[in-house]
Amino acid sequence: MxxxxxxxxxxxxxxxxxxxxxxxxxxxxxxxxxxxxxxxxxxxxxxxxxxxxxxxxxxxxxxxxxxxxxxxxxxxxDTDYLKLYLEQKNEEIHKKIKKLEELNKRIEILKAAIHSSENELMNNGFKIQTFEKRYFLSLPTQGGELNEIKSFDKLDEKLGEFSINTFQYGLIYSCHYDHWEISDVFRLITSDDYRLLKDTSNVSEMPKGEYLTINCTRDAEMETFQSVKEYLEKNSLKCNKVYMFYLVADVFNQYNHFSQFQISLKPTP
Known part of the structure; x- marks a missing residue:
């Protein structure tokens, strides 16, 4: 040696x-x-x-x-080759980091949605809540569960890779000449996605303000919606759209789910 x-x-x-x-x-x-x-x-x-x-x-x-x-x-x-090789690996790692960050963001959003839904389910009956401005993408649909599922598939396809899933979605009930019917499916999108998609058709805002809310189970949706209409009439409230959000709670219950109707109390123009 x-x-x-x-x-x-x-x-x-x-x-x-x-x-x-x-x-x-x-x-x-x-x-x-x-x-x-x-x-x-x-x-x-x-x-x-x-x-x-x-x-x-x-x-x-x-x-x-x-x-x-x-x-x-x-x-x-070859040192020059090693430098190029390490640069390539560095680029691959940054891509993986970005994907992991996006995955982590989705996990946090899902956790927040579950927590928020569980808190909402503690409320009984009609309640007035204040929401910040929200954005959503919607697509027309026809009544019936199968049609709604197909419309949601088209909606998610339209969003594609632009949108980070907010796990907040539902149905829009629209009123035409005092006749209410399910007209659209919708999914909330982030403000970043709104800036990217705002020139796309069917992208809209839900204004900041007070909303009348009420929770229900799947089995009681029609009965609850009838109560919503009666409440609006009794209190001389006018609106032409009611949003029904699916709540992310008890997600493994395949036979029933929880929903929340939201009605903007901002005067209809």
């Missing part, structure tokens, strides 16, 4: 946070060969110059690069 500073396999393991088993494996496959191996006892020793090689191996492994590809990279032994 010459006068260079050598590090035992145990020291390298501690200094570079890599297992001894991995270092032995890298040696066996010819990926990282120790600078010196004692012929008497087989002990492996590494120099500090090899630490950068180990750093590159670790970065590649953490980027899910296979051993064969790493070996080919070392066999090429």
């Amino acid at each position: 010459d006068n260079k500073r050598y590090f035992s396999i145990g020291e390298v393991s501690r200094l570079k946070n890599v297992t001894i088993k991995a270092l032995r494996y890298y040696h066996d496959i010819g990926l990282l060969i120790p600078a010196y191996t004692n012929p008497d006892n087989g002990y492996r020793y590494y120099t500090m110059n090899q630490f950068i090689d180990l750093d590159i191996i670790k970065i590649c492994k953490q980027s899910n690069v296979g051993v064969k590809e790493i070996k080919a990279l070392f066999a090429k032994a």
